[in-house]
Amino acid sequence: MSKIRRDYENSLWRKLVRFVYGENDSFHEKAGYDIEHPETEKRKEETFFEEVDYTKKKKESDKFFAKYSAIAEKRGEKVYNHFYKFLAAITCFSIIMILLVTVAKLPSFGNPDNPVNNEVSERYIEQGLEETGAVNIVAGMILDYRAFDTLGESHVLFIACVCVMILLRLDKETNDPEKLKALENDRDFEPKNEAILQHAAKILVPVIILFGIYIVLNGHISPGGGFAGGAIIGSGLILYLNAFGFKKTEMFFTTKTFSVVSVSSLLFYSLSKTYSFFTGANDLHSIIGPGTPGAILSAGLILPLNIAVGAVVACTMYGFYALFRKGGI
Amino acid sequence: MLEFLSGLNDKPFEAVAIILFGIGFTTLFLHPNLIKKIMGLNIMDTAVYLFLAAKGFIYGRKAPIVVDGVTSMEAYINPIPSGLVLTGIVVSVSVTAVMLALTVRLYRRYHTLDIDEILKIIRKEGN
Amino acid sequence: MDKWFLGLLTVLMIILAVCIFIALIRVIKGPDLTNRLVSVNMIGTMVNVMIIMLTIYLQEEWLVDVAMLYTAISFLSVIVLSKVYIGVYKQKASEASAAENKAEEEAK
Numbered sequence: 036m037s038k039i040r041r042d043y044e045n046s047l048w049r050k051l052v053r054f055v056y057g058e059n060d061s062f063h064e065k066a067g068y069d070i071e072h073p074e075t076e077k078r079k080e081e082t083f084f085e086e087v088d089y090t091k092k093k094k095e096s097d098k099f100f101a102k103y104s105a106i107a108e109k110r111g112e113k114v115y116n117h118f119y120k121f122l123a124a125i126t127c128f129s130i131i132m133i134l135l136v137t138v139a140k141l142p143s144f145g146n147p148d149n150p151v152n153n154e155v156s157e158r159y160i161e162q163g164l165e166e167t168g169a170v171n172i173v174a175g176m177i178l179d180y181r182a183f184d185t186l187g188e189s190h191v192l193f194i195a196c197v198c199v200m201i202l203l204r205l206d207k208e209t210n211d212p213e214k215l216k217a218l219e220n221d222r223d224f225e226p227k228n229e230a231i232l233q234h235a236a237k238i239l240v241p242v243i244i245l246f247g248i249y250i251v252l253n254g255h256i257s258p259g260g261g262f263a264g265g266a267i268i269g270s271g272l273i274l275y276l277n278a279f280g281f282k283k284t285e286m287f288f289t290t291k292t293f294s295v296v297s298v299s300s301l302l303f304y305s306l307s308k309t310y311s312f313f314t315g316a317n318d319l320h321s322i323i324g325p326g327t328p329g330a331i332l333s334a335g336l337i338l339p340l341n342i343a344v345g346a347v348v349a350c351t352m353y354g355f356y357a358l359f360r361k362g363g364i
Numbered sequence: 365m366l367e368f369l370s371g372l373n374d375k376p377f378e379a380v381a382i383i384l385f386g387i388g389f390t391t392l393f394l395h396p397n398l399i400k401k402i403m404g405l406n407i408m409d410t411a412v413y414l415f416l417a418a419k420g421f422i423y424g425r426k427a428p429i430v431v432d433g434v435t436s437m438e439a440y441i442n443p444i445p446s447g448l449v450l451t452g453i454v455v456s457v458s459v460t461a462v463m464l465a466l467t468v469r470l471y472r473r474y475h476t477l478d479i480d481e482i483l484k485i486i487r488k489e490g491n
Numbered sequence: 492m493d494k495w496f497l498g499l500l501t502v503l504m505i506i507l508a509v510c511i512f513i514a515l516i517r518v519i520k521g522p523d524l525t526n527r528l529v530s531v532n533m534i535g536t537m538v539n540v541m542i543i544m545l546t547i548y549l550q551e552e553w554l555v556d557v558a559m560l561y562t563a564i565s566f567l568s569v570i571v572l573s574k575v576y577i578g579v580y581k582q583k584a585s586e587a588s589a590a591e592n593k594a595e596e597e598a599k
Contacts, residue, residue: 203469
């Protein structure tokens with residue numbers, strides 16, 4: 036909000052307003068007419084108001100003001116809602132057009148001579164299998180050449196889960212009535228004991244978790260890896276939780292399990308990568324050799340790192356769901 | 365104009381990615397509902413993944429998984445954008461979770477998801 | 492691979508894409524939450540079929556893993572959504588009955 040200027044009365048805008056409303060015509064002064072000065076008018080008003088019942092007058096004017104300001108507000112919202120669609124369309128269109136002009140000048144799609152396909156990807160493809168032992172070149176890239184990046188990613192996931200825990204955790208010994216109400220609501224209206232879902236979950240949960248373990252263990256010889264496999268294991272846990280409720284899940288998955296599993300996997304990851312950086316990063320003389328490409332027990336440190344990442348991701352996915360659903364793991 | 369259209373015809377996937385990006389950007393900046401703002405951010409993320417994946421593709425080549433020990437540049441697509449997309453997905457999941465948690469806290473405090481209403485209530489409380 | 496077979500797959504994928512688009516319209520427009528839920532489930536199934544067709548079309552057998560992953564996630568999403576919706580419905584019903592009880596007591 037801008038301040039009202041002190042010399043507002045003498046400003047050009049005020050003069051224009053006065054001219055429009057006919058309060059003070061500047062031509063009159065020039066012509067020498069006898070007109071009332073605005074200050075005298077003001078004084079007159081003050082004396083007039085001193086005599087009347089001030090509180091009653093104020094109440095009436097407040098009522099009047101509230102009535103018309105409400106109308107103005109409502110109308111303003113309506114105008115805004117109409118204006119919003121127009122503005123959104125224009126913004127969307129202009130941003131898309133500006134970016135499309137840029138895209139039209141980019142190198143063409145699917146061309147092997149593009150500048151993206153430079154010597155870096157050539158090196159990864161041609162030397163990757165020999166140096167890391169991973170058949171899946173992407174897995175070899177993200178867990179060997181750029182493993183530091185993946186370490187940061189898994190820490191980001193863990194820290195996000197901890198942040199959500201800080202924001203949404205509901206203590207049972209809390210005194211806050213709103214929190215207590217939220218705690219009761221989720222437990223009360225949770226649908227319980229659905230026969231179809233329970234029978235389906237009995238068959239599906241082991242299969243889903245087994246598939247997740249398969250994806251994690253085959254991270255270096257097929258697509259997938261720690262992130263995808265961990266997400267599948269987490270979804271299996273969420274299905275179990277949905278079918279059988281929190282009491283049965285708390286028998287094997289509590290906050291303690293969460294912290295122990297994720298912290299120990301993150302520590303294992305950090306320690307093993309520290310070891311490999313300490314011994315000289317790329318020319319890694321690991322105790323675990325690359326092995327024969329294509330076998331499950333191959334590719335050096337990639338398999339254990341995949342398992343660690345998968346454990347962190349599974350815990351985090353389950354943790355997110357449980358925190359949002361009931362406010363606690 | 366003709367040059368522009370032929371340039372777009374050359375790269376349809378990038379053009380679609382840009383259109384998705386524009387839709388997400390508009391929703392993020394102009395929609396008053398907090399949940400829809402988060403949806404807009406997620407659409408923007410998806411557009412960026414599509415753009416990166418399209419940049420990595422090369423006609424007639426296969427996914428970067430070594431088959432029969434062939435390790436020549438001419439057999440596989442570019443693996444670097446795939447790794448970048450993986451990083452992006454993980455970060456986007458964490459950011460979305462934290463944003464949703466903050467939205468839940470805001471809803472518990474003000475009982476509305478409209479950002480304008482929340483600002484009005486805050487202004488009233490401040491005075 | 493037979494050329495005709497690949498052509499047939501392309502045509503089927505185009506038809507599926509049109510179907511997905513129609514289901515998407517129902518998701519956006521749907522008057523009720525149940526309509527939206529059913530159409531989201533339909534979209535999941537059709538995308539799954541499309542991924543399996545792509546497996547044959549592109550000759551990349553790794554994509555079957557992706558299809559299984561997609562099945563698991565879409566099944567889970569529909570279950571969680573319906574579960575949340577049942578919870579919301581129960582809460583609304585109990586609040587309405589509580590309000591009715593209050594009105595009856597006041598009438599007495």
